[in-house]
Amino acid sequence: MAGPTDRDSVQMRLAAIVIAVTMLLWLAVxxxxxxxxxAAKWAxxxxxxxxxxxxxxxxxxxRIWRRRNDA
Structure with a gap:
């Protein structure tokens, strides 16, 4: 299995940050x-x-997973 490329690493990091920030913001709201x-509409x-x-x-x-499996 091929290792992650620089592009994959950046995208994995971005996805992780989006997940973490989304969860924190959702909990705060x-x-x-x-x-x-x-009002419930805002929730x-x-x-x-x-x-x-x-x-x-x-x-x-x-997409990252598919790209790594195709390589």
Whole structure:
């Protein structure tokens, strides 16, 4: 199996950062919404944004995995 290229390493790092930051921001928005009594629509908007970021990270990770297996 071939090792990761520089491009793959950068993309893996970016996907990891997106996952970590998304989770922290999602938790913060959920907590703030509970503290300040925000409407449920804002919680759903935060959920939708987090799902989008997680799906993007999953697709990037899948592409890296496919590229490494094809090599």
């Amino acid at each position: 959920q907590w703030l919404g509970g503290q300040y009594g925000w 759903f908007l935060a959920d939708l944004a987090a799902i989008g970021a997680f799906v993007w990270s999953l697709l990037v990770t899948w």
